[in-house]
Amino acid sequence: FDEALCEQGRNFNTKIWNAFRLVKGWEISDTIEQPASAKEAIKWFENILAKTVAEVNESFSKYRLSEALMSLYKLFWDEFSSWYLEMAKPAYQQPIDRKTYEATLGFFDSLLRLLHPYMPFITEELWQALSPRKEGESIMYAQWLKETAVDEDFLKAFEKTKDIIAGVRTIRLQRN
Numbered sequence: 001f002d003e004a005l006c007e008q009g010r011n012f013n014t015k016i017w018n019a020f021r022l023v024k025g026w027e028i029s030d031t032i033e034q035p036a037s038a039k040e041a042i043k044w045f046e047n048i049l050a051k052t053v054a055e056v057n058e059s060f061s062k063y064r065l066s067e068a069l070m071s072l073y074k075l076f077w078d079e080f081s082s083w084y085l086e087m088a089k090p091a092y093q094q095p096i097d098r099k100t101y102e103a104t105l106g107f108f109d110s111l112l113r114l115l116h117p118y119m120p121f122i123t124e125e126l127w128q129a130l131s132p133r134k135e136g137e138s139i140m141y142a143q144w145l146k147e148t149a150v151d152e153d154f155l156k157a158f159e160k161t162k163d164i165i166a167g168v169r170t171i172r173l174q175r176n
Contacts, residue, residue: 029095038100041087050148
């Protein structure tokens, strides 16, 4: 038993909860156009999600449950929270366009479904709060995600963009 693992799990739960609060706290506007940056962010996350679903399914088929969990952890923490939400979120105190908001809710729904076998309580709670549900409806019975095609070239190009942004952030941090 290692208490550090409990702390890591708690921190991950907190990250999920805070991401949910951020997304559900956005004001939605039907009058503003979807920014090009949001379209690119959605396309990128659709591809990274599809790639991760394939990885998770392969790990499950080989009974490598901890590898599947690490793939999901990285997807939520690194890709969704650190990159996608930063690209998709509206400017400070500005509304978000409906298309980006609906896509983000869809991604959150998918992430909760993927995480449910590992984190049943928080995923059920947030899935119920994500959108209106019917009486007796539960994430336990929700359809598992199907594998879809991945645009590897797009993902490689996007990784270069992420590397450039990370480099600029590092230089900015070093130079104050």
